[in-house]
Amino acid sequence: AQSVSQHNHHVILSEAASLELGCNYSYGGTVNLFWYVQYPGQHLQLLLKYFSGDPLVKGIKGFEAEFIKSKFSFNLRKPSVQWSDTAEYFCAVTPSFYGGSQGNLIFGKGTKLSVKP
């Protein structure tokens, strides 16, 4: 069965530290990849997505992610975090094929990021 693994349950950083959140998926075919963020008290928002092309994807608020097909990974990065980045981050994947995603967006269990001011 397809699955998504997020390596860290809770990450605590100081402001200005660099961030990398790991995401690995298990699926042998072509995939679409997403990172969503859930700020405290807010709804889930799309941070960035990868469908095809350049494997380095830039999203909102200075986030980026790199798709490494050989490692089945889609790690999220940010060079310098801010207190306002405190949130829960979810990696998600869906198989890509003619006929669409068919609703099977598979989420990781999430990583809580706490940024100390």
Added chain:
Amino acid sequence: DGGITQSPKYLFRKEGQNVTLSCEQNLNHDAMYWYRQDPGQGLRLIYYSQIVNDFQKGDIAEGYSVSREKKESFPLTVTSAQKNPTAFYLCASSRGSGRSSDTQYFGPGTRLTVL
């Protein structure tokens, strides 16, 4: 102002009662989804609908039911058969129509507590 609305934000029910959660979207999206979020579990798909009057079970459909009579609306009923109904429920929608590059957008969620 386009988006997805879910009501109510908080819902309390007694054990054994059915409860219906509302989800409405004005994005003209064909596809709609229901997820359940539990602490440390991520999001798990309950039901989804790619088009009006059609829907499919997701990974954890037992104890839930849905309807899709209108494009804009996809209500979820949590029945008394659901053994652990207390959770945060998220509704999402996407353009659908079989696009492999489809992106789902989420509503604010409903937190259901069964007493």
